[in-house]
Amino acid sequence: MGALIKHPSDPFLTTESGQGMDYEFHWNVVFQNMPELLNGAFVTLHVSVLAMLLGIVIAILLAIAKMNNSKPYCYIATTWVEIARNTPALFQIYMAYFGLGALGIHLSPYVAVLSALVFINAGYLTETFRGGFQSIPNTQYSASKSLGMTSIQVYRYIILPQMLRRIYHPMTNQFVWSILMSSLGILVGMGELSGTTQRLQSLSFRTLEFFMVAAVMYFIITKLVLISSSLLSRKLFKGEI
Amino acid sequence: MISIQNVHKSFGDLEVLKGVSLDVNDGEVVSIIGGSGSGKSTLLYCINAIENIQKGKIIVDGVDVHSKETNKDKLRQKLGMVFQQWNSFPHMTVLENAALAPRIVKKMSKEEAIEIAKKELVHVGLGDKFDVYPTKMSGGQQQRLAIARALAMKPDCMLFDEVTSALDPELVGEVLDTLRLLADEGMTMICVTHEMGFARDVSDRVAYFHEGVIAEIGEAKQVIIDPQNPLTQKFLSKVR
Numbered sequence A: 001m002g003a004l005i006k007h008p009s010d011p012f013l014t015t016e017s018g019q020g021m022d023y024e025f026h027w028n029v030v031f032q033n034m035p036e037l038l039n040g041a042f043v044t045l046h047v048s049v050l051a052m053l054l055g056i057v058i059a060i061l062l063a064i065a066k067m068n069n070s071k072p073y074c075y076i077a078t079t080w081v082e083i084a085r086n087t088p089a090l091f092q093i094y095m096a097y098f099g100l101g102a103l104g105i106h107l108s109p110y111v112a113v114l115s116a117l118v119f120i121n122a123g124y125l126t127e128t129f130r131g132g133f134q135s136i137p138n139t140q141y142s143a144s145k146s147l148g149m150t151s152i153q154v155y156r157y158i159i160l161p162q163m164l165r166r167i168y169h170p171m172t173n174q175f176v177w178s179i180l181m182s183s184l185g186i187l188v189g190m191g192e193l194s195g196t197t198q199r200l201q202s203l204s205f206r207t208l209e210f211f212m213v214a215a216v217m218y219f220i221i222t223k224l225v226l227i228s229s230s231l232l233s234r235k236l237f238k239g240e241i
Numbered sequence B: 001m002i003s004i005q006n007v008h009k010s011f012g013d014l015e016v017l018k019g020v021s022l023d024v025n026d027g028e029v030v031s032i033i034g035g036s037g038s039g040k041s042t043l044l045y046c047i048n049a050i051e052n053i054q055k056g057k058i059i060v061d062g063v064d065v066h067s068k069e070t071n072k073d074k075l076r077q078k079l080g081m082v083f084q085q086w087n088s089f090p091h092m093t094v095l096e097n098a099a100l101a102p103r104i105v106k107k108m109s110k111e112e113a114i115e116i117a118k119k120e121l122v123h124v125g126l127g128d129k130f131d132v133y134p135t136k137m138s139g140g141q142q143q144r145l146a147i148a149r150a151l152a153m154k155p156d157c158m159l160f161d162e163v164t165s166a167l168d169p170e171l172v173g174e175v176l177d178t179l180r181l182l183a184d185e186g187m188t189m190i191c192v193t194h195e196m197g198f199a200r201d202v203s204d205r206v207a208y209f210h211e212g213v214i215a216e217i218g219e220a221k222q223v224i225i226d227p228q229n230p231l232t233q234k235f236l237s238k239v240r
């Protein structure tokens, strides 16, 4: 037991001058800059929503390509998915901003972050969509056909509604992930919430205050997304699965 | 009236139906028995145009099932089919399950579709389950839902593919009772079944399938109780 009690001279417990403990919080400057922070939060939401929408569209195409047996499309889709899922998001953003920049293609920080997020979202969502589709038993299709439904009706009324139920929560998670990952925009000087926070704290030196407030704002945004998503799902999906 | 004329069906190199001929009259109940892999399910899928055929003809109410000109979706409205595995639509209530096809395939009004669906659900004994989701029901109830869902399309003929073989033994009775009820009402039925008692008591005729051909066909009691073909005798002595 005694070994667990920290010795007063433990270097991790005290700071020599005591500055760390005596840090004085100054919130005023943070509140004065609230409009800028809110603007940053808006850019964060903006880029995440756009990255999600574009990611969904591309993922639908990639999932179809992957389930299709035509070789070149399937190959492209598989490569995309593998790279997107197995390399760090940070690298994707660096590639889009500095990598393409070195090749003479200069993207704005916003477009670079957006492209990276779209790339990754599409990769993950492809697998989500494919899995969701394949989890619907084939017998649902033959049973529907035997009732005289056309193929389009089978998809419209039987396959897609069931699929949507299964991919809904993974999609929500992906959206939350996008919101949090867009904070990597800080590395390329993007004006989203983290980038804005970084800029403001470097001007005022109120590092802790700014980042704490930004963290709370991220938390509120993602919580709001999760709560509205679950409310919407209750409205959309009445059936049991 | 269903007329099956010298039908041949292959999957790749595997010939599954090797010249099957069978006429089923209106109001007649024909049971198909036979060993696993003998082509019983395949024949039903061919009648319903879910599978194509290589040779021969299947005529349903004067319509050539596999002709290019035939609208398969329209044809399937005349043929109700129930599968071994109950295929309830899990995202819809029992009532929605039964009302969907009348509404979107037959383009009935919502009220009409619901009325027909309710009637057929009561018919199969699910009158108290309209607003339940199928996943909350037993296999026997879901299988009866599948029957009601098919009946709501007012088919001329029903095809049943071993509808009791995936059920727990204590649930088999309620589904067989439903089939018996339909037979008594004069529905034309082709039943692939492993229930020899049902085949004997409910059907008019029984056909014994062996390796893609009908090895024996005749009046139900005679085939089940006193089969003539040695192959049928051997099969029946095994299942008893």
Ligand SMILES: Nc1ncnc2c1ncn2[C@@H]1O[C@H](COP(=O)(O)OP(=O)(O)OP(=O)(O)O)[C@@H](O)[C@H]1O
Pocket: B011, B014, B016, B034, B035, B036, B037, B038, B039, B040, B041, B042, B043
């Ligand atoms: N889609 C398919 N592709 C390839 N082979 C198939 C297909 N469907 C069925 N077969 C083969 O055709 C043969 C007959 O199958 P079928 O399902 O008609 O038999 P069955 O008489 O219904 O048997 P069971 O009593 O086991 O249901 C089997 O050898 C089966 O493996």
Ligand SMILES: [Mg+2]
Pocket: B040, B041, B042, B161, B162
């Ligand atoms: Mg079978």
